[in-house]
Amino acid sequence: xxxxxHSFEIDWWLLTIVMLICLVGLLEIYSSxxxxxxxxxxxxxxxxxxxxxxxxxxxxRIDYSGLLDQTPLLYILSIAALAVALVVGSKHFGARxxxxxxxxxxxxxxxxxxxxxxxxxxxxxxxxxxxxxxxDLVKIGVLxxxxxxxxxxxxxxxxxxxxxxxxIVGAFLAGIDWKHAAGVLALGAVVAVVGWHGHFxxxxxxxxxxxxxxxEQSPRGAGYQILQSEIAVGSGxxxxxxxxxxxxNQLGFVPVRYSDFILAALAEEQGFFGVLIIMLLYLALLLRxxxxxxxxxxxxxxxxxxxxxxxxxxxxLVNAGMVIGYMxxxxxxxxxMSYGGSSTIFGFLALGLVxxxxxxxxxx
Amino acid sequence: MANWIGGDQKLPQGRLxxxxxxxxxxxxxxxxxxxxxxxxxxxxxxxxxxxxxxRSIPIIAPRGKILDRxxxxxxxxxxxxxxxxxxDDPAQIKKDLPQITAGLGxxxxxxxxxxxxxxxxxxxxxxxVKPVASDADLAFVESHRIDLPELELMxxxxxxxxxxxxxxxxxxxxxxxxxxxxxxxxxNRYKPGDIVGKAGLEREYNDILTGTDGMRRxxxxxxxxxxRTLDDTEPIPGKPIQLTIDADMQRVAEQELAxxxxxxxxxxxxxxEILAMASHPAFDPxxxxxxxxxxxxxxxxxxxxxxxxxxxxxxxxxxxxxxxILESVGMLESGVPPPDFHVFCPGYGMFYGQLRHDWDxxxxxxxxxxxxxxxxxxxxxxxVGMRMGIDKISYYASALGLGKLTGIDLPSEEPGLVPSSExxxxxxxxxxxxxxxxxxxxxxxxxxxxxxxxxxSVSGIAMGGVFYQPHLLKDLSPxxxxxFPISENTVEQVTDGMYGVVNEAGGTGQFxxxxxxxxxxxxxxxxxxxxxxxxxxxxxxxRLSAAERKNYRYNTWFVGxxxxxxxxxxxxxxxxxxxxxxxxxxxPIAARFVEAxxxxxxxxxxxxxxxxxxxxxxxxxxxxxKVVSAERN
Numbered sequence: 001x002x003x004x005x006h007s008f009e010i011d012w013w014l015l016t017i018v019m020l021i022c023l024v025g026l027l028e029i030y031s032s033x034x035x036x037x038x039x040x041x042x043x044x045x046x047x048x049x050x051x052x053x054x055x056x057x058x059x060x061r062i063d064y065s066g067l068l069d070q071t072p073l074l075y076i077l078s079i080a081a082l083a084v085a086l087v088v089g090s091k092h093f094g095a096r097x098x099x100x101x102x103x104x105x106x107x108x109x110x111x112x113x114x115x116x117x118x119x120x121x122x123x124x125x126x127x128x129x130x131x132x133x134x135x136d137l138v139k140i141g142v143l144x145x146x147x148x149x150x151x152x153x154x155x156x157x158x159x160x161x162x163x164x165x166x167x168i169v170g171a172f173l174a175g176i177d178w179k180h181a182a183g184v185l186a187l188g189a190v191v192a193v194v195g196w197h198g199h200f201x202x203x204x205x206x207x208x209x210x211x212x213x214x215x216e217q218s219p220r221g222a223g224y225q226i227l228q229s230e231i232a233v234g235s236g237x238x239x240x241x242x243x244x245x246x247x248x249n250q251l252g253f254v255p256v257r258y259s260d261f262i263l264a265a266l267a268e269e270q271g272f273f274g275v276l277i278i279m280l281l282y283l284a285l286l287l288r289x290x291x292x293x294x295x296x297x298x299x300x301x302x303x304x305x306x307x308x309x310x311x312x313x314x315x316x317l318v319n320a321g322m323v324i325g326y327m328x329x330x331x332x333x334x335x336x337m338s339y340g341g342s343s344t345i346f347g348f349l350a351l352g353l354v355x356x357x358x359x360x361x362x363x364x
Numbered sequence: 365m366a367n368w369i370g371g372d373q374k375l376p377q378g379r380l381x382x383x384x385x386x387x388x389x390x391x392x393x394x395x396x397x398x399x400x401x402x403x404x405x406x407x408x409x410x411x412x413x414x415x416x417x418x419r420s421i422p423i424i425a426p427r428g429k430i431l432d433r434x435x436x437x438x439x440x441x442x443x444x445x446x447x448x449x450x451x452d453d454p455a456q457i458k459k460d461l462p463q464i465t466a467g468l469g470x471x472x473x474x475x476x477x478x479x480x481x482x483x484x485x486x487x488x489x490x491x492x493v494k495p496v497a498s499d500a501d502l503a504f505v506e507s508h509r510i511d512l513p514e515l516e517l518m519x520x521x522x523x524x525x526x527x528x529x530x531x532x533x534x535x536x537x538x539x540x541x542x543x544x545x546x547x548x549x550x551x552n553r554y555k556p557g558d559i560v561g562k563a564g565l566e567r568e569y570n571d572i573l574t575g576t577d578g579m580r581r582x583x584x585x586x587x588x589x590x591x592r593t594l595d596d597t598e599p600i601p602g603k604p605i606q607l608t609i610d611a612d613m614q615r616v617a618e619q620e621l622a623x624x625x626x627x628x629x630x631x632x633x634x635x636x637e638i639l640a641m642a643s644h645p646a647f648d649p650x651x652x653x654x655x656x657x658x659x660x661x662x663x664x665x666x667x668x669x670x671x672x673x674x675x676x677x678x679x680x681x682x683x684x685x686x687x688x689i690l691e692s693v694g695m696l697e698s699g700v701p702p703p704d705f706h707v708f709c710p711g712y713g714m715f716y717g718q719l720r721h722d723w724d725x726x727x728x729x730x731x732x733x734x735x736x737x738x739x740x741x742x743x744x745x746x747x748v749g750m751r752m753g754i755d756k757i758s759y760y761a762s763a764l765g766l767g768k769l770t771g772i773d774l775p776s777e778e779p780g781l782v783p784s785s786e787x788x789x790x791x792x793x794x795x796x797x798x799x800x801x802x803x804x805x806x807x808x809x810x811x812x813x814x815x816x817x818x819x820x821s822v823s824g825i826a827m828g829g830v831f832y833q834p835h836l837l838k839d840l841s842p843x844x845x846x847x848f849p850i851s852e853n854t855v856e857q858v859t860d861g862m863y864g865v866v867n868e869a870g871g872t873g874q875f876x877x878x879x880x881x882x883x884x885x886x887x888x889x890x891x892x893x894x895x896x897x898x899x900x901x902x903x904x905x906x907r908l909s910a911a912e913r914k915n916y917r918y919n920t921w922f923v924g925x926x927x928x929x930x931x932x933x934x935x936x937x938x939x940x941x942x943x944x945x946x947x948x949x950x951x952p953i954a955a956r957f958v959e960a961x962x963x964x965x966x967x968x969x970x971x972x973x974x975x976x977x978x979x980x981x982x983x984x985x986x987x988x989x990k991v992v993s994a995e996r997n
Contacts, residue, residue: 172379175379233401233409234402234410235406235409235412247416248416251591252586253586267402279391279395287384290387293375299375302380309383313390316391324400326397
C-alpha cells in the first residue's frame with residue numbers, strides 16, 4: 001500500500017528547531033543548577049527528551065484518522081483519569097495532578113491536553129458550515145469546560161487555561177460570527193469576575209494574579225517572584241552577564257529558575273541577544289507548524305496541527321510575558337526549555353501528532 | 365472511511381496566514397517587552413540586582429587604648445557582637461517586628477522609635493538594635509538566617525575600663541552619638557549608632573582615639589546567606605593616647621578619698637603634667653560602655669553626692685584660707701600694705717563697723733606676714749584686705765589664675781568666680797560693699813575656685829610666676845604657659861610661710877609633718893596651706909549655738925608642694941563636708957600622698973599600696989591576658 005511506503009515522514013526543519021530549543025534549555029538548566037543541590041538536572045531533562053522523542057516517533061506512526069475515530073472513548077477516558085487523579089493522585093506542590101505510571105509520576109492533565117486537541121479537531125472538522133452556530137459554541141464550551149474545570153480543581157490554573165486557546169484558534173479557523181465572538185468574550189469576562197469573587201481560585205492563585213498587577217508592593221510576597229524575575233531580565237542588558245554568571249540566577253533570587261522562570265535565567269546570562277535568538281527559534285517553530293497546517297491533507301489534520309500550535313503559542317506568550325511582568329504567575333512552562341518530564345513529553349507527543357499529519361499529506 | 369476525512373475539504377488558508385501574522389505580532393510584542401527591560405531600564409535593574417546580592421557590614425575600628433605615663437594600659441577594648449537590623453526592606457521589617465522583638469527581648473515600642481529616628485538615614489545604613497548580643501541572641505540570629513534575613517551580626521570592639529571606678533572622671537566614657545552631636549558634626553563624620561566619647565578624655569581626645577570604620581561587602585544569596593566576601597575595606601584603628609597620669613599615684617589618691625567626698629589633683633609644677641586626679645564618689649564607666657539604662661542614669665544623676673561631677677575641675681567652692689597665699693603675693697608685689705606690715709591680733713577686730721573674729725578666739729598676738737601664713741591669722745589678713753581693697757585683691761587673684769579656666773585638656777571645666785567691684789555693679793547693680801572685702805580677704809564670700817585652679821595657682825607662685833597649663837596628655841603640644849613675674853623676695857617669703865605651715869610649731873599643717881616624720885621624709889621640704897571654708901554664711905554660723913557650731917561641717921582644703929625651691933610635685937586636696945578642719949583632714953592626706961610620691965621616686969615600696977596589697981591586686985589596672993586585643997574577625 002502507498003500508506004506503508006510513506007508511513008514515516010519527519011519534518012527535519014521542525015525537529016532541528018525543537019532540538020535547538022531543547023539544547024538551549026539543557027544548557028540553561030545546567031547553568032542554573034550546577035552549583036547547588038539540584039546539580040545534574042540537565043541529565044534528567046535529557047532523559048525526558050529521550051522518552052519524549054521515542055513517544056513522538058511512536059505517535060507519528062499511528063494513523064491519526066484512527067485516533068479521531070476513538071475520540072468519544074479517549075474523551076471519556078481522559079475525564080475519568082482526571083477524576084481519578086483528583087481522588088487518589090499523589091499530591092505534589094499542593095496540587096493533585098499526578099498519577100504514578102511505571103514508576104513515573106505523570107501529570108494526567110498533559111495527556112488530556114493532547115486528547116482535547118484531537119477531540120476538538122474532530123469536532124471542528126465535522127462542522128460543514130462556514131460559520132459556527134451558537135449551538136456549536138455551546139458544545140465546544142462544554143467539551144473544553146469539563147476537563148478544564150477538573151484540571152482547575154487540582155488546582156492547575158495554567159494547564160486549565162491552555163485548553164482555551166485550542167478552542168479559540170479552532171473556532172477562528174472554522175469561522176465565527178463576530179457577535180458570537182463578542183458574546184464569548186463577555187462570557188469570559190463574567191466567568192473571570194465570578195471566578196475571582198467566588199471560591200474557585202485558590203488563595204495562592206488569587207495572590208499571584210493580584211501581585212502581578214503591582215509587584216513592587218510586597219517584594220517578599222508573591223510579587224517578589226515577578227520583581228526578581230524582572231531584575232534578572234533587566235540586569236542582563238544586551239549581551240548578558242555570561243554563562244553561569246547571572247547573580248540573580250546563581251544566588252537563587254530567580255524563582256524556579258530551571259523551569260518556569262528559565263527564560264529569566266537565560267535573559268540574565270545571555271542578555272537581550274540570547275532572548276532574541278530563542279524568540280526567533282520559537283517564531284520559527286510556530287510558523288513551521290502553521291506551514292504544516294497549511295499543507296495538511298484535510299481539515300482534521302489542520303485542526304490537529306493548529307491545536308498544537310495554539311498551545312505552544314499560548315505557552316510562549318504567557319511564560320515570556322510572565323518573566324517580564326506582563327502576565328501573572330500561572331505555572332505555565334516554556335515548551336522544550338523548562339525542566340519537567342510531563343511538559344517535555346507532552347511537547348514531543350504533540351510533535352508526533354504533527355508528524356503524523358505531515359505523513360498523511362502524501363497519502364491519497 | 366469516516367466522513368470527516370475528505371481530500372475535497374478546502375483549508376481556510378487566509379485565516380491560517382492571519383494566524384501567522386498574529387504569531388509574528390505576539391513574538392514582536394514580547395521582544396519589545398524584553399527590550400524595554402534589558403536595554404531601556406537595564407541600569408535600574410542592574411542596580412537592583414547589585415543591591416540584592418551585595419550586603420555591606422561595617423567593620424568597626426577599635427578605639428585607641430589609653431595608657432598611663434609609663435605605658436601601662438588603663439583602657440583597652442574587647443570584642444563583642446552587636447545585632448544589626450538591615451533596613452532595605454521596610455515591609456519585611458514591619459511584618460517580622462513581633463518575631464524580632466520577642467526573639468531579642470526588646471520592646472517593639474523601642475524598636476519602632478529607633479526605626480522612626482533612622483528614617484532620614486540612607487537605607488543601606490543598618491540599625492543597631494542590640495549593641496551587646498548575648499549568646500542566646502547570637503543563637504537566635506543564626507537560627508533565623510532564612511526567615512529573618514534582615515538581622516545581621518556585627519563584631520564590635522567594646523571599651524574595657526579599669527575596675528573600681530579607677531580614674532573614672534578623667535577617662536570619662538563613650539556612648540552612642542547623640543542627635544545633637546550628629547547635627548553639629550555635620551557631613552558624614554558620624555552615623556547613627558556610632559560610638560563616641562561622651563565625657564572626660566574619651567570626649568576630649570575622641571578624634572585621636574576614634575579610628576575609621578571599615579566595610580565588608582559580601583555576596584548573599586536569596587535567603588540572605590553570605591556566599592563569599594567581595595572585598596574588605598580595612599578599618600583604621602584609633603590611635604592610643606599616653607597620659608601624664610601615674611597609675612600608682614592615682615591609686616594612692618583614690619585610696620585616700622575612699623569614703624569621703626572630695627578631690628585630689630597632683631601635678632608637676634615644672635610642666636603642668638597631672639600625675640593624679642581623683643574625685644570621689646565616682647562611677648563605673650563600664651556601665652556606659654554599652655548603653656546605660658535610663659534607671660542607672662537617673663540614679664547617678666539624682667545621687668545627692670553627685671558621682672558624675674568631676675570635683676577636681678567642676679567643684680566651685682570658696683578657697684578659704686588658701687586664698688591668703690594669693691593675698692600675700694598681692695600684698696608683697698603691690699607694696700600695699702608694706703612688706704613689714706604687722707598687727708596685733710587679740711582674736712577679734714572691728715572692720716567697717718562689724719565685729720569679726722579670728723578662727724582662734726585666743727588670738728595670735730603680734731603677727732607679721734610669716735606668722736600670719738603659718739598660723740593662718742584671720743585678723744592680719746582682714747587688715748591686709750582692707751588696705752588693698754577689692755580691686756587689687758581681685759586683680760591679683762585673677763592674675764594668679766583664679767576665677768577662670770585653667771585650660772586643662774578635659775571637657776566641662778568650670779571657671780569659678782573672682783568677684784570685683786565692676787562685677788558686682790554689672791550683675792547686682794549696686795556698688796561693692798567694703799564689708800565684702802573683709803570676707804574675701806580670708807577666701808570667703810562670693811569667691812568660687814576649683815581644685816585644679818588652686819593647685820595651678822600655688823604651683824605657679826612657687827615657680828616664681830610661671831603658670832603651666834595643667835594637662836593629661838603626655839605629648840600635649842604646645843603646653844600653654846602664662847607668665848606673671850613675681851619677685852624673688854615675694855616667692856621666698858610666701859614659700860617660707862608655707863614651709864612654716866607644715867614644719868613650724870603652731871603651723872596649721874602640723875598633722876602633715878607628723879605623717880612625714882613617721883615616714884622619715886621630713887627633709888623633703890613639704891610646704892602648704894590649709895583652708896577651711898564654712899558651708900554656711902558667717903551670719904548663719906553666728907545664729908548657731910556653740911555646740912551646734914562644733915558639729916558644723918566644713919569644706920577643707922590643703923594645697924601643698926615639695927620641695928620649697930623648684931617644686932617637683934604639687935597637690936591639692938579637697939574634702940567636702942568634713943567635721944574636722946583642714947589641718948586635721950586635708951593636710952594628712954596631702955602629706956601621705958607626697959610621702960608616696962617620694963617613696964616611689966626613691967624606689968622604695970609605696971607603703972600605702974603595700975599595706976593594701978589585696979586591694980591593689982584586684983584594682984591596679986594592668987593589661988589583662990583575658991583581653992583579646994583588637995583583632996578583626
